[in-house]
Amino acid sequence: MFKKDPLQIMVFQTYGTSTHFYARGRAIEDENIDLEQKGFFKLLFNAWKRFETDEVRNSELVVKIGPDRFLCTKTDHKGYFILDETVANISDYANEEGWVVFEVSYKQNTLKHLIQLENRFPGEMLIPSKKASFGVISDIDDTILHTGIVSLLKWRVVINTLLTSAGKRLPLEGAPEFYHLLHQGKSGNEANPIFYVSHSPWNLYRYLEYFLKKNNFPKGPIVLRNFPSLFRRRPKDEKPQKQKEIMNILKAYPDLKFILIGDSGEHDPAIYMEIAEAYPERISAIYLRSVKHALKMANTHRLYHAYNKVPVLLVENTEAAIKHARAHGFVAPKTNH
Template identity: 30%
Template sequence: MIGRKLHRLALVAERAVDRLRGPRNRRRVIDPYAGYATPEHLVVRGRVLTGLRRNQPEADQSAWINFRQMVSLFLTSEVAGVEVKARGVTTLSDEEGYFTLLLPRGEESGWVEVTVDITGHEATATCPVLIAHPDAAYGVISDIDDTMLRTGAYSLPRNLWTSLTGNALTREVFEDAPPFMAALSDGERNPVYYVSSSPWNLHHFLRRIFAAAGLVEGPKFLRDFGLGETQFITGTHGDHKGASIDVILAANPALSFILVGDTGQHDAIVYRDAVARHSGRIRAVVLREPGQGPGPEDLAAMQEISLRVPLLHGRTFDGFARVLRAAPAAD
């Protein structure tokens, strides 16, 4: 009951702010997201906005400037009900501006680029889509915060400070993360997907961090922090991550997967449940142990995981790739 009342109040407040802004700017732009492929479709994703904020950070700029630039990434003005099209397929943006186009899949593999247009506007964008190679040995699903990127998500004050006062040039990727993911992807033969509780507003920001660090690129499954008639902010961290894992496995029915995460936000519990739901599909689980390491709940979940699939865990991923590539495929 309280949740529904808060939802309604927040929705009323958001609409009041929209009215104060006045008529929507007629300008329309597409914020492109990296998509993925199913056996039948290319899943092309993005968001329709009235403008894009693309900061140009410098490595030595102040924390205050970083803070202002980070906050600006969340000051988006989304546009609902806009028709977008690609390769003869059309759809409408939803109430938060998001759209998904399902295009027929051909014989391509690897990264392909899809041009998306807005009907009636001179707005176009290139949306990359990852199609798993037919000779892939397995896939990889990885968390981002405190797995690839040092964040301190296990501590709310540390998480907020790190997230809001850094920029794409100063955020720290763990030194062992790029070579570890490169080894698992095997020259991008094996597809890599990232699942995170970060909002979609940070999609471009995260891509810049990955590119600067040399991290293997992959489609990202982030969270919608918007408000709608049927949604109050978003689901829980675990619900989002578990549902995203289900989507990725369904999109790649012929592949087993390695799950990579950390013990800072209870990935062990999420991955334990995924192992149980997808018997025979999870090849191994890898967990980084940031901060003070796993708590009692995580340790219990890790014990359950180890009874069903190989589990590797520690402060770093050093040496893990060699072990994983030698491991047998999931039963």
């Protein structure tokens, strides 16, 4: 008999409102993955463990908010859970940046046949601060993290994601500074929320969370997607999951304007334009990082050539993006020391 790993609950950083509590995560066995791991074979083994998970299916969970508020949910056949409830006065538990800390635990009858030393797993949900003047929705791959989406057969994606530790991955130059300026806003203390929305699967959540924290990006909800089925073909009229998630954020905060940040490597240009066309009064600007791919850059230039409803910048370097943001009043003016 193989010894079972201890159970854990991976609680994803989410977003909500003062009356809407939203929590999601996954119950799995703890594989104890070292995100600073070195060595080809150890990294390959860690990558395998991320995708070959031992999920805890159909298990009851308890969510505790504050000292005495409890909600219940249940994991699905892949160990995932979503708790989407109307709860009054959640903002009473938020810190000054808007983060609400809560706990998720296994219901005791789930653990009756298991030796489980730890059964309290922290989670955080963001309620945007009333000081916020706008929100930022940002892609991750090739927008703040060099991934190599446009490489031949995407071989760089494989090397960078599976065979490079999260601790060794480097952000695109100047990206953390730019995001902190946007987070602070024109006044310097606006606490504008940053939402990280990626096409990556939830299996990479801890990897990306670690990268963002290690490289000093502003903390924000991380929204990924379920691992795609090999046999499911998306209907032609169905929107990409990333686009759906961005629309959900817009709907959650109808009074908040947003800046969209992505890259020209894949679908961001078309997705962002469609969103801006649908909500021109809600989108303050679009920033698209340039990629080293002549055809994709030509397509992006063609798409936005005559577009003037929303300010758009094709970003060659972060300095140009900061200059553009200052000119439009998104971040504080440059100070002379």
